[in-house]
Amino acid sequence: MAFDLSKIVRPKIYNLEPYRCARDDFKEGILLDANENAHGPTLRDVGPESQLHRYPDPHQIEFKTRMANLRNAGSIYKDQNIPPLTAENICLGVGSDESIDALIRALCVPGQDKILILTPTYGMYSICADINDVEVVKCPLVVEDNSFQIDTLKVIETLQNDPFIKLVYITSPGNPTGAYIESERLEAVLCNWQNGFVVVDEAYIDFCSKGGSAAPLVNKFPNIAVLQTLSKSFGLAGVRLGVTFTSKPFSRVLNAMKAPYNISGLTSELALKALEPENVAIMQSKVKEIVNERQRVLDALTSLENIEDQQVGGLDANFILVRIKGGDNDLAKKLYYKLATESGVVTRFRGTEYGCAGSLRITIGTPKENDILIREFKKTLSDLTR
Numbered sequence: 473m474a475f476d477l478s479k480i481v482r483p484k485i486y487n488l489e490p491y492r493c494a495r496d497d498f499k500e501g502i503l504l505d506a507n508e509n510a511h512g513p514t515l516r517d518v519g520p521e522s523q524l525h526r527y528p529d530p531h532q533i534e535f536k537t538r539m540a541n542l543r544n545a546g547s548i549y550k551d552q553n554i555p556p557l558t559a560e561n562i563c564l565g566v567g568s569d570e571s572i573d574a575l576i577r578a579l580c581v582p583g584q585d586k587i588l589i590l591t592p593t594y595g596m597y598s599i600c601a602d603i604n605d606v607e608v609v610k611c612p613l614v615v616e617d618n619s620f621q622i623d624t625l626k627v628i629e630t631l632q633n634d635p636f637i638k639l640v641y642i643t644s645p646g647n648p649t650g651a652y653i654e655s656e657r658l659e660a661v662l663c664n665w666q667n668g669f670v671v672v673d674e675a676y677i678d679f680c681s682k683g684g685s686a687a688p689l690v691n692k693f694p695n696i697a698v699l700q701t702l703s704k705s706f707g708l709a710g711v712r713l714g715v716t717f718t719s720k721p722f723s724r725v726l727n728a729m730k731a732p733y734n735i736s737g738l739t740s741e742l743a744l745k746a747l748e749p750e751n752v753a754i755m756q757s758k759v760k761e762i763v764n765e766r767q768r769v770l771d772a773l774t775s776l777e778n779i780e781d782q783q784v785g786g787l788d789a790n791f792i793l794v795r796i797k798g799g800d801n802d803l804a805k806k807l808y809y810k811l812a813t814e815s816g817v818v819t820r821f822r823g824t825e826y827g828c829a830g831s832l833r834i835t836i837g838t839p840k841e842n843d844i845l846i847r848e849f850k851k852t853l854s855d856l857t858r
């Protein structure tokens with residue numbers, strides 16, 4: 473059956489017309505159209521030249537164009553003649569977290585429809601589903617071989633057998649697994665299921681040393697959405713900017729659905745700067761440094777007597793997952809707690825996640841922070857196992 477967007481999106485949302493303001497037609501002059509405060513911000517040191525008393529641009533075409541160009545330049549699908557990404561393929565959100573929620577609201581009828589998540593995974597998919605009264609179906613990643621890849625056949629079977637599932641969230645690279653999901657597996661799901669959207673959450677994609685972003689696939693498949701964020705590789709978690717790439721028709725729907733001024737003027741100013749070529753180069757060099765440090769931290773921790781020397785998950789994000797030998801959750805929890813309270817080093821205990829017994833997730837910090845982590849980890853583990 474051919475994919476029909478009008479049958480997948482909730483009807484009221486599919487038919488939404490975007491909010492229009494007078495500023496869509498007239499941008500200059502004495503602006504008395506939007507009930508702003510013409511005196512300017514009521515901050516002692518900030519004047520009207522800041523433009524902060526004006527509503528921000530609802531469309532962000534320049535930022536979107538730069539983002540599309542960045543992902544076109546790094547495309548791993550160049551040999552496939554897929555039309556390049558443009559601003560029309562993009563909708564922006566207040567972090568990916570807003571985009572995760574927007575997709576559920578666009579596609580899932582509360583109390584009826586479902587999403588599929590592949591465990592272990594990022595917690596916000598379930599939280600957003602709960603908030604929207606949408607059921608969560610779970611299909612485990614392949615944990616037996618520590619690969620944390622998707623079980624392609626099982627995922628396809630689950631999707632094909634439940635007509636109420638409207639979304640599947642695939643985290644690539646995964647959190648907390650750090651594993652990049654192989655492109656062939658992703659395309660197999662896309663080719664065998666058209667009753668909803670495949671969402672690829674690529675929050676960590678810039679740290680991935682193999683493969684690359686699935687974003688270019690949005691102009692090949694009608695039912696894929698790819699989420700990215702400025703929170704990780706760009707070091708801008710504080711500005712809250714998430715990017716959804718998808719087909720032009722679905723992007724039109726998502727843009728009509730969003731609050732018109734969801735991206736603040738301050739966010740958009742910094743985001744635009746982040747995509748200037750010199751700043752993209754800075755991002756890439758920081759990523760390189762984090763990737764080098766990632767290996768160093770991994771080597772140091774997995775050489776310890778009580779830590780499994782086999783790597784858990786992948787090495788494709790800005791964190792690693794390390795496991796206490798035998799998956800000892802009690803020891804892992806004590807280690808986590810002692811590190812935070814006695815050494816001032818805060819990691820994340822992930823031992824209750826599927827396939828992650830005895831595991832801590834550790835973000836790669838600055839070289840100095842990593843030195844302290846390694847030293848304190850060694851000392852604390854040795855104290856606990858003496």
Ligand SMILES: Cc1ncc(COP(=O)(O)O)c(C=O)c1O
Nearest residue numbers: 567568569594647675701703714
């Ligand atoms: C897989 C994944 N997706 C999305 C997010 C949220 O990103 P944002 O800061 O853009 O909301 C995170 C944050 O940790 C994440 O791990």
